[in-house]
Amino acid sequence: xxxxxxVPVQEAPKKGGGLVIAGFIMAILSMLICWFWWSxxxxxxxxxxxxxxxxxxxxxxxxxxxxxxxxxxxVVSWIIYYCIIYSAASNVASLY
Numbered sequence: 001x002x003x004x005x006x007v008p009v010q011e012a013p014k015k016g017g018g019l020v021i022a023g024f025i026m027a028i029l030s031m032l033i034c035w036f037w038w039s040x041x042x043x044x045x046x047x048x049x050x051x052x053x054x055x056x057x058x059x060x061x062x063x064x065x066x067x068x069x070x071x072x073x074x075v076v077s078w079i080i081y082y083c084i085i086y087s088a089a090s091n092v093a094s095l096y
Contacts, residue, residue: 017062023053024066027073034080040088047077 027050033039054070057063
């Protein structure tokens, strides 16, 4: 019996993307908690992790849309974080 070598082999779809999903969920959580005043003490942890996870996922080409959305949400969370820190520092400075 002859073997047919011209048959294309179908590659299995890439699995993974858990890192991007975790980063996206952390980015959403950081966007939700950044509006509370008490969050300034802990907000940098999930925001930084979300940014790192989404960048790694983007480099590995896993779930590109979620990775980009996670990066955007993380950057917006960082901007809100710094605005809160700046306003708190200016309020304290105005007292003296």
